[in-house]
Amino acid sequence: MVLNMVERLGASVVTRVQEMGRMLLFVLSAFAWLTRPPFRFSHMLKQLHFIGYKSTFVVVLTAGFTGMVLALQGYYSLRKFGSEGLLGSAVALSMIRELGPVLAALMVTARAGSAMTAEVGIMRITEQIDALDTMAINPMQYLIAPKLVAGLIGVPLLVAIFDVVGIYGGYVVGVDLLGVNAGSYWNSIESAVEWKDIYGGILKSISFGLIITWICSYKGYHTRQSAEGLGTATTEAVVLSSVVILVWDYFLTSVLL
Amino acid sequence: MTSMIKLIGIEKKLGGQPVLQGVDLSIPVGKLTTIIGGSGSGKSVLLKHMIGLLQPDRGEVWIGDVEISRLSGTKLNDVRKRFAMLFQGAALFDSLSVFENVAFPLREKLRMKGPEVARRVEEKLAQVGLTGMGHKFPAELSGGMRKRAGLARALVMEPEIILFDEPTTGLDPLMAKSIHDLIVATQRRFGFTAVMVSHEIPEIFAISDWVAMLRNGKIAAMAPAAEFQQIADPDIQEFISVGGTVVLPGSHVG
Numbered sequence: 001m002v003l004n005m006v007e008r009l010g011a012s013v014v015t016r017v018q019e020m021g022r023m024l025l026f027v028l029s030a031f032a033w034l035t036r037p038p039f040r041f042s043h044m045l046k047q048l049h050f051i052g053y054k055s056t057f058v059v060v061l062t063a064g065f066t067g068m069v070l071a072l073q074g075y076y077s078l079r080k081f082g083s084e085g086l087l088g089s090a091v092a093l094s095m096i097r098e099l100g101p102v103l104a105a106l107m108v109t110a111r112a113g114s115a116m117t118a119e120v121g122i123m124r125i126t127e128q129i130d131a132l133d134t135m136a137i138n139p140m141q142y143l144i145a146p147k148l149v150a151g152l153i154g155v156p157l158l159v160a161i162f163d164v165v166g167i168y169g170g171y172v173v174g175v176d177l178l179g180v181n182a183g184s185y186w187n188s189i190e191s192a193v194e195w196k197d198i199y200g201g202i203l204k205s206i207s208f209g210l211i212i213t214w215i216c217s218y219k220g221y222h223t224r225q226s227a228e229g230l231g232t233a234t235t236e237a238v239v240l241s242s243v244v245i246l247v248w249d250y251f252l253t254s255v256l257l
Numbered sequence: 258m259t260s261m262i263k264l265i266g267i268e269k270k271l272g273g274q275p276v277l278q279g280v281d282l283s284i285p286v287g288k289l290t291t292i293i294g295g296s297g298s299g300k301s302v303l304l305k306h307m308i309g310l311l312q313p314d315r316g317e318v319w320i321g322d323v324e325i326s327r328l329s330g331t332k333l334n335d336v337r338k339r340f341a342m343l344f345q346g347a348a349l350f351d352s353l354s355v356f357e358n359v360a361f362p363l364r365e366k367l368r369m370k371g372p373e374v375a376r377r378v379e380e381k382l383a384q385v386g387l388t389g390m391g392h393k394f395p396a397e398l399s400g401g402m403r404k405r406a407g408l409a410r411a412l413v414m415e416p417e418i419i420l421f422d423e424p425t426t427g428l429d430p431l432m433a434k435s436i437h438d439l440i441v442a443t444q445r446r447f448g449f450t451a452v453m454v455s456h457e458i459p460e461i462f463a464i465s466d467w468v469a470m471l472r473n474g475k476i477a478a479m480a481p482a483a484e485f486q487q488i489a490d491p492d493i494q495e496f497i498s499v500g501g502t503v504v505l506p507g508s509h510v511g
Contacts, residue, residue: 038365122351126351127344127348128349128350128351130310130344131344131348131350133308133310134310134341135337135365136334136335136337137366138330138334142365
């Protein structure tokens, strides 16, 4: 009985370690293929359009309301100390350092990451990936590598938009609705935000871009041959990406601070 | 006979279950060879070994004078350039139109551009009876038309070897016959080496040059189509006699 449990525990650990190894080899292989011709810039742009441009609306919407609620909450906290003037810096720092990268990444996972897993997964189930192989076209190079590059470029750009829209959302609530002085809102941002904060946010967003496209395309690529397999793969991709984003965010923040 | 593909002692386990248990098989050059066998006997698995989509646990796969079972990357791709494969579901790219699907290997592999691509694609679409269908997307096609488009994509690179994975599964008998006729006609015309996995007994005896049967993970028999039907082995006779000759009780077929 006890031996059985130990055995099962061991087997599950071995399976997980093997899976992690496969994931690492997957991403290394994609980057290795990226360095070899032919270079398919049009594919990369198409993926960038899908991951980046098409996620803009949902990112702007999320950013606007996040900035607004931050201003609302921040105003009531700061007013207790008579420091409403610092509202701008409170909104901007939370946005740039934390909420922008994390929330934008979670939205991209939900919108583009899940679709990516489903797309690659269907290509796996219907043997389209095998078809690429038989045509002597490497699927890692043709299919996966452009997605990784698009994630690395697209997510930081979306995060930048998120930050700006969020800060304006905070402005609308703080200045227009709650009567904080416009000059002090911008001034507090200017004096509080340092280059280090922006740099940290960019670093986070680049790593999130990689995490999303890596996990979501890996899960799709290794989909099991059934409709149920595709559903499982998509769920796993979204859950794992979201969890890894939050865990990685903690570690990166603790290093960057 | 000169062989184009030679499998020696191929063994393969999938999910812990032995599927192939020592397959020895020679595919003659320029002929249509059909592999038959029960469902789940590993026919498709065997086909995938020939083009390196699966690697054997043990054994060798020779394509001409190259052993491919341990090749990968560019070296394997060099061998694959001699191949085309028609998949069970045709495996057309859903995001591309029929024209773009057929043009795909020309554009991506040969880096061809402009009117030459259009000329070759239209020519192949005409050969498979899909003239004027180039603008349609795979989702808008019937099963038979999808197989035809898949065949056009396989033919467009003018490969030496074409593998057909159950090309008529899921089609009505008339459509199945027209796909068979098309395969035979193009094979005779271009002279490529064809390997087909099929359940269509007895139709395949009329169209194949050679027939091989896979049973219990091994090749039970291989012979020219006409001779294959005369093999005395009771298991083989039972398997090939079931197709087409079963008369259900109460039916008036005959």
